[in-house]
Amino acid sequence: MGIFIFKRLIHGLIVILGVTLIVFVVTRMVGDPVKVMLPLESTQEQRDAFKKQLGLDRPIPVQLVNFLKDIARLDFGDSLWQKRPAMEIVFEKLPLTLALTAVGVGLACVFAIPLGIISALRPGGALDRLTVFGSLLGLSMPQFWMGLLFILLFAVQLRILPTSGSATPSHIILPALTMALPTLARLVMLVRSSMIDELNQPYVKTAFARGLPFVRVVGGHALKNAGLPIMTLIGWEVIRSLAGYSVVVETVFAWPGIGLTAIQAIEREDLILIQAIVFTAAISVVLINIAMDFIYKLIDPRLKLT
Amino acid sequence: MTKTKANDLEQALSRSRYEWVDKLKELGRELRRDTAGFIGVVLITALVLMAVFAPLISPHDPTEQDLTARLVPPVWYEKGSWGHVFGTDHLGRDILSRAIHGSRVSLWVGVSVVSLAGGFGVVMGLLAGYLGGRTDAFIMRWVDTQVAFPGLLLALIILAVIGPSLTTVVLVLSLNGWMVYGRMTRSAVLAIRQSPYVEAAEVVGCRWPRIIFRHILPNLTSSLLTLGILEFARIVLAEAALSFLGLGIQPPATSWGLDVSMGKNYMFMAWWLVTIPGCAIGITVLAINLVASWLRLISDPQEREKQFARHMAGSMRKAMVLKAETERRQP
Numbered sequence: 001m002g003i004f005i006f007k008r009l010i011h012g013l014i015v016i017l018g019v020t021l022i023v024f025v026v027t028r029m030v031g032d033p034v035k036v037m038l039p040l041e042s043t044q045e046q047r048d049a050f051k052k053q054l055g056l057d058r059p060i061p062v063q064l065v066n067f068l069k070d071i072a073r074l075d076f077g078d079s080l081w082q083k084r085p086a087m088e089i090v091f092e093k094l095p096l097t098l099a100l101t102a103v104g105v106g107l108a109c110v111f112a113i114p115l116g117i118i119s120a121l122r123p124g125g126a127l128d129r130l131t132v133f134g135s136l137l138g139l140s141m142p143q144f145w146m147g148l149l150f151i152l153l154f155a156v157q158l159r160i161l162p163t164s165g166s167a168t169p170s171h172i173i174l175p176a177l178t179m180a181l182p183t184l185a186r187l188v189m190l191v192r193s194s195m196i197d198e199l200n201q202p203y204v205k206t207a208f209a210r211g212l213p214f215v216r217v218v219g220g221h222a223l224k225n226a227g228l229p230i231m232t233l234i235g236w237e238v239i240r241s242l243a244g245y246s247v248v249v250e251t252v253f254a255w256p257g258i259g260l261t262a263i264q265a266i267e268r269e270d271l272i273l274i275q276a277i278v279f280t281a282a283i284s285v286v287l288i289n290i291a292m293d294f295i296y297k298l299i300d301p302r303l304k305l306t
Numbered sequence: 307m308t309k310t311k312a313n314d315l316e317q318a319l320s321r322s323r324y325e326w327v328d329k330l331k332e333l334g335r336e337l338r339r340d341t342a343g344f345i346g347v348v349l350i351t352a353l354v355l356m357a358v359f360a361p362l363i364s365p366h367d368p369t370e371q372d373l374t375a376r377l378v379p380p381v382w383y384e385k386g387s388w389g390h391v392f393g394t395d396h397l398g399r400d401i402l403s404r405a406i407h408g409s410r411v412s413l414w415v416g417v418s419v420v421s422l423a424g425g426f427g428v429v430m431g432l433l434a435g436y437l438g439g440r441t442d443a444f445i446m447r448w449v450d451t452q453v454a455f456p457g458l459l460l461a462l463i464i465l466a467v468i469g470p471s472l473t474t475v476v477l478v479l480s481l482n483g484w485m486v487y488g489r490m491t492r493s494a495v496l497a498i499r500q501s502p503y504v505e506a507a508e509v510v511g512c513r514w515p516r517i518i519f520r521h522i523l524p525n526l527t528s529s530l531l532t533l534g535i536l537e538f539a540r541i542v543l544a545e546a547a548l549s550f551l552g553l554g555i556q557p558p559a560t561s562w563g564l565d566v567s568m569g570k571n572y573m574f575m576a577w578w579l580v581t582i583p584g585c586a587i588g589i590t591v592l593a594i595n596l597v598a599s600w601l602r603l604i605s606d607p608q609e610r611e612k613q614f615a616r617h618m619a620g621s622m623r624k625a626m627v628l629k630a631e632t633e634r635r636q637p
Contacts, residue, residue, distance in 0.1 A: 011450065011451070011454075012454075014447075014451055015451050015454040015455065018451050018452070018455065019455055019456070019460070022455075022460060022464075023460075023463060026463060026464050026467050026468075027463070027467055136592065136595055136596070136599070137588075137592065139539075139591070139595060140539070140588050140589075140591040140592035140595055141584075141587075141588045141591075142543055142546050142547065142550075142563070142566075142584060142587045142588065142591075143543075143547070144546075144547060144550045144563075144566065144567075145566055145580065145584035145587065145588070148566070148570060148573060148580050148584070149580075149581075149584070151573070152573065152577060156574055242456070243455070243456035243457055243458060243459060244456050244457065244458030244459035244460075244461075244462065245458055247458060247459075247462070247551065248547050248550070248551065251550075251551060262459060262462060263462075263551060266462060266463075266466040266553070267552075269466070271467075274462075274463055274466065275463075277459065278456060278459045278460065278463055281456035281459050282454075282455065282456050285454055285455075285456055286454060289454060
């Protein structure tokens with residue numbers, strides 16, 4: 001177990017180093033940060049002073065070392081847009097994205113698991129076909145468009161839900177619903193196919209033959225054995241959302257999480273804030289990946305962790 | 307002697323050509339049996355034709371502005387006209403023409419990303435699976451590391467620094483999406499590495515590039531094709547999302563995602579601005595998904611067997627009903 005944690009942490013470090021290198025190369029060597037961040041009419045002296053302030057007048061290797069030091073201390077400097085430490089902004093916005101992700105993925109799980117099981121009980125039946133077609137439809141519609149349609153329906157036509165911001169708890173309903181739908185579609189398909197596989201196994205027949213109650217066989221035996229791929233997908237959906245895919249939903253509903261902040265930082269060409277966001281996302285992805293491995297071990301003790 | 311040989315060859319060739327045609331016909335027959343797949347194929351064919359002949363079939367120039375006819379509703383409204391079937395946007399541009407031209411961008415981005423990412427990923431997977439050892443370890447580490455990246459955020463940062471354009475969108479999406487192909491190809495290669503025909507090729511003395519490209523790769527076609535089509539659907543959605551965020555295709559070019567994002571501001575007065583391009587994306591992706599699930603069905607031997615059994619059961623049931631009916635009528 002100790003070796004396993006060590007290996008995972010090393011891999012996580014490699015991932016973060018990889019992200020560092022890409023961000024470094026893209027921001028300092030391909031693009032010119034001074035040109036991007038200062039207005040066009042700034043003078044040469046201003047540019048030089050700015051360069052010095054960011055340490056960009058030093059040789060590239062020195063810059064790289066300084067960059068790594070900054071990352072190790074999680075100190076990226078002050079955001080150019082809001083004039084305060086970038087990490088402060090990120091820590092302010094991160095809980096909102098986490099909340100949106102939790103409610104969205106939670107909502108998807110609550111509906112997907114029963115729906116998937118029910119359609120797996122009668123593959124090819126009317127309900128099953130409806131579910132499969134529905135999830136295919138859910139996978140095919142662009143998420144931002146679904147969000148806009150929800151706004152048109154619930155906020156403009158019915159006037160029952162707020163469209164943007166995060167002022168009251170009811171503000172989370174529409175964004176979370178939009179977040180949940182593609183996840184729901186993917187999850188239903190997976191629950192359905194792995195439950196069909198599991199229900200055809202001999203041990204299920206044995207359990208039925210022994211006279212165990214239906215709910216216990218399906219919900220207890222079969223679902224537990226089908227659980228691993230389902231858990232993988234749920235974890236992957238959380239990672240996906242934190243790794244930037246919440247940007248779309250947050251933009252549509254003006255939900256002030258890190259995704260919307262990232263887009264605003266890009267519009268204002270605030271490279272420091274963007275870097276802080278990308279690294280926070282990378283670190284959370286690494287941590288969730290490690291956590292997922294532990295959950296696997298909890299679900300299935302037979303698994304060997306390597 | 308040589309003449310007969312040439313004749314034989316020609317005959318064999320012509321026969322194989324017939325076989326090829328037969329196979330295509332058989333595929334067509336199977337397609338007609340699967341309604342959903344059939345609809346998907348028809349829709350995709352229509353879309354491709356629409357994209358190719360866009361300038362010929364679109365009623366207006368997609369960038370032509372007409373400030374006297376702004377936000378004209380679709381034809382079924384009282385104020386609508388047949389001049390603009392799906393209405394016009396805030397600059398008086400024809401929505402239908404923009405939707406027709408938008409298909410070009412989506413399909414082009416899809417095709418180029420799938421071929422770029424797919425090509426690179428498949429080659430990497432073949433190398434990792436066949437060569438094994440350090441090459442395998444290196445490539446798979448690389449894949450693992452890149453899978454754990456916050457992909458979309460990195461894409462956003464690259465797009466923000468380099469500047470969004472069609473080329474950068476294609477490059478960024480390809481960089482982000484090659485790992486799936488690599489992983490799948492590698493596991494498929496590992497599964498058939500020990501099969502007799504690969505070993506035979508090794509014994510005969512084929513070099514490894516020949517073995518992996520001429521012997522192994524053709525056997526992966528059907529699974530790679532399915533994956534490629536699924537990825538195509540994902541890429542169309544990703545391009546739309548990037549363009550919607552303002553980091554994809556830039557005006558004056560047209561793209562469905564871009565049209566939705568421009569229509570967003572006028573959504574409350576003119577719902578058709580966001581609905582029509584959104585529907586176009588949805589229909590395209592749905593069609594691709596239908597074709598992909600049909601392809602998965604027919605390329606999976608287990609599924610084929612099930613389908614055959616279902617077909618046989620159906621015809622037997624029909625025969626029994628027929629028999630029962632004739633027996634009832636006879637006495």
